[in-house]
Amino acid sequence: MHDYITIVRDTVLLGESGPGWMWIIAAGAGVVTLAVGIVFFWRAEERYGHD
Numbered sequence: 001m002h003d004y005i006t007i008v009r010d011t012v013l014l015g016e017s018g019p020g021w022m023w024i025i026a027a028g029a030g031v032v033t034l035a036v037g038i039v040f041f042w043r044a045e046e047r048y049g050h051d
Contacts, residue, residue, distance in 0.1 A: 003029065 003026040007018040017023075 001029075 003022050007022060010016050010018045
């Protein structure tokens, strides 16, 4: 999360897009978050709407 905030802050305040390594970390965190979310909701899908 820190990387996303830093990239946006640098872009807005300084007009720079941030260092390349930070983009790599932010992209990796996004992919991992997406994968975890897909697996989590896929496994919990059977419980949706069952009251």
